[in-house]
Amino acid sequence: MSENANKPAETDVYAIHGADPEVLAYAMAKYSRSSLTMKESLAEISAQRAEQFLNTFYFQYGHRSIADLAHIPFAIERLSLLAAIALVDEQRWDGQERSTRYQNFRRSGWFTPDLGPETPRFTAAVEALFVAYDHIGAEMLEALKSAIARPEEMKPEAYERTLKARAFDVARYLLPLATNTSLGQIVNARTLETQVSRLLTSEHAEIRQIAEKLRLAATEPAWNVQHSAARVLCEEIGSVDATCGDRLTEALLRPVKTAPTLVKYATANEYLAASRTELTQAAAELMANQPIDAAPVVDLLDDTESLEVELATSLLYPHCHYSYRQLRSHVAALSDARRSELIGLGTKHRGRHDELLRAFSAGQGFRFDILMDIGGFRDMHRHRRCVQLLQPYTDAHGYEEPTCPGQPTLAEAGLEASYNSAMDAAFAHYRQLRDCGIPEAAQSAQYALPLGTRCRSLFKMDFAEVLYISELRSGVAGHFSYRRIAWEMYKAVEKRHPALAEHFRIEDVNEPIDLLKR
Known part of the structure; x- marks a missing residue:
């Protein structure tokens, strides 16, 4: 018996480069169905076999997590x-x-x-x-x-x-x-x-x-950053050995389609379109052209309403221009049956593989109804670890002065x-x-409409994300538009939960800053 037979196998870690995105996704998916190593899997997989596998497991069986493994720039x-x-x-x-x-x-x-x-x-x-x-x-x-x-x-x-x-x-x-x-x-x-x-x-x-x-870009050959240098190399080698040059050309210059299988059936979302139409109509009927009430720039909403009221209000919110609080007061006054009908509009057209509308991400600890300029919203929009509902752009809220x-x-x-x-x-x-x-x-x-136009959006998040956004966006290097919003978020939490305020490492946005420091 070999002296190494009883030694435990060492963990092997290596980065991977050069595999087509769909081929790599197939190779990673094989971990659940094969004992082969990644190197062994990639050595035996072809683009054609990857397409056959994805057509079966992705589209027929609905194993959508496989597509998480193919990353495309x-x-x-x-x-x-x-x-x-x-x-x-x-x-x-x-x-x-x-x-x-x-x-x-x-x-x-x-x-x-x-x-x-x-x-x-x-x-x-x-x-x-x-x-x-x-x-x-x-x-x-x-x-x-x-x-x-x-x-x-x-x-x-x-x-x-x-x-x-x-x-x-x-x-x-x-x-x-x-x-x-x-x-x-x-x-x-x-x-x-x-x-x-x-x-x-x-x-x-x-x-x-x-x-x-x-x-189309995902299903057609991608632009190869190394193409020019590789072509020159292939031509040089081909001038010496035509067969070797052809083999090298096939290896280095073959067209690579990044996701020819995984997005080929993507079509307009009928669930989203039909729901948008009916929810827009429902919001208009509920509010009946009432004037938009004045509201604070940042409104930290209380959590006294039922989950049903939150769901119905959130479903209507992106399809009108009213504040969450004003909209909620009308939703809360409805009968239970009517609220159930509104919630039903959000699921009525859902297909077999459709994810629920974003508004159904309910029950978040902190909900901020924010009215700010579009330019500042673009910066806040980058925070992904929260649920964001954006209303249509309009002149109804006026504009900000920098x-x-x-x-x-x-x-x-x-x-x-x-x-x-x-x-x-x-x-x-x-x-x-x-x-x-x-x-x-x-x-x-x-x-x-210019970026200074005010727009209304609802941000739902947990405490950790409130703290992160408030600290990051209040920093002196940031734009003064979102610095003010981050400060107002912090102040709203401080008022509601004073014991938590000490955990924020916050910059007071009302203090003058050194404009030469970035």
């Missing part, structure tokens, strides 16, 4: 800010988008929705906002330079770059939702399938088109009148476009 470039918010609205999403703080978005261009004869009006509205964006940004930069001297130890380029970022923080309020941006995402195939299906169900034509392009303690205000910089004039004009254009009567006018008009 994408670049999505030249899409509107409005579309980008919709695209990243996944709870299982990883990615990065262009920053409005460090880049001049004037050079990005914009998306123009199909507004028929009203297109010139839309173009004029967007161009006016960009003129104001340039003007406010340039003048605020000069005001900052006048107010803040450059320290001797600070290099001129660093001084200029830092203050320019502060000026962009103000100017971004004027960027229209039509503004083009770019983002990268790395998602698993299950998230991608859900994302494509959700985007195909959008009320915006641009977003539906992006969904089709995402699906204000940062220690930084010159618009009035002090002589820019208040210019800013208000630009925002008021944008809202007037929005209303004219919204009411013009062409198909999807209400959706297309939203592209003319």
Whole structure:
């Protein structure tokens, strides 16, 4: 007997590179059905065998967790800010988008929705906002330079770059939702399938088109970053040995389709579309065009209502413009039977493999009804470990004026009148476009709204996430818009649960900050 026969096997850990995403997913899934090692599995698996396996276990048997194992990077470039918010609205999403703080978005261009004869009006509205964006940004930069001297130890380029970022923080309020941006995402195939299906169900034509392009990008050969260098190598070897060159070409330059199987059946989500239509109608009937009550910027909701009231209110919330508290008071006054009917609208059209609507993630410990500018919401939107319900964009809540303690205000910089004039004009254009009567006018008009427009959203989370968001987003390096929201979240928790306040490592956002520190 070998002297090593009774020794315990050592744990083997190794990273994997070079396997196609679906092949790798199949190899990992085989752990549950085979004693082969990963290296052995990958050595015997072909793309064809992976497709056969996935067609059987993923689509026929519904083993959707297999798609969690195939991760795919994408670049999505030249899409509107409005579309980008919709695209990243996944709870299982990883990615990065262009920053409005460090880049001049004037050079990005914009998306123009199909507004028929009203297109010139839309173009004029967007161009006016960009003129104001340039003007406010340039003048605020000069005001900052006048107010803040450059320290001797600070290099001129660093001084200029830092203050320019502060000026962009103000100017971004004027960027229209039509503004083009770019983002990268790395998602698993299950998230991608859900994302494509959700985007195909959008009320915006641009977003539906992006969904089709995402699906196509996953099923067609991916761009190979090593292609040029590999091609030269293959040609050099082929000039010496044609057979060897052909074999190398097949190994290095073969087209790789990242997810040809896992997203090929992604279609518009009928459950989501039908539920949206009926819940929008139900919300309109319940509220009967009542005026929107005044509400705090951040409202930490109590948990006195029943689960049934929370579910019905949450289902209606994304389909109107009322605060959660105002909407809840009407839902609570309904009969038990009517509330059950509203909850039933959320499950009525659910298919066999449909996940419940996000509003059914109920019973969270902390619920914040937040009214803030769209630009600030984009930053808060990145927090995935909570449930977020976003209402449609509208002019109903007005707009924010950028204000940062220690930084010159618009009035002090002589820019208040210019800013208000630009925002008021944008809202007037929005209303004219919204009411013009062409198909999807209400959706297309939203592209003319600037990022300074207030939007309402509901965030549900546990205590750990409240603490994390409050600490992170109140930091002095952050944008003053979400710093204020994070501070108000903390203050609301402090008032409701004073014994918990000592656990927050919080930055007082009312204190002036050193604007040269990032």
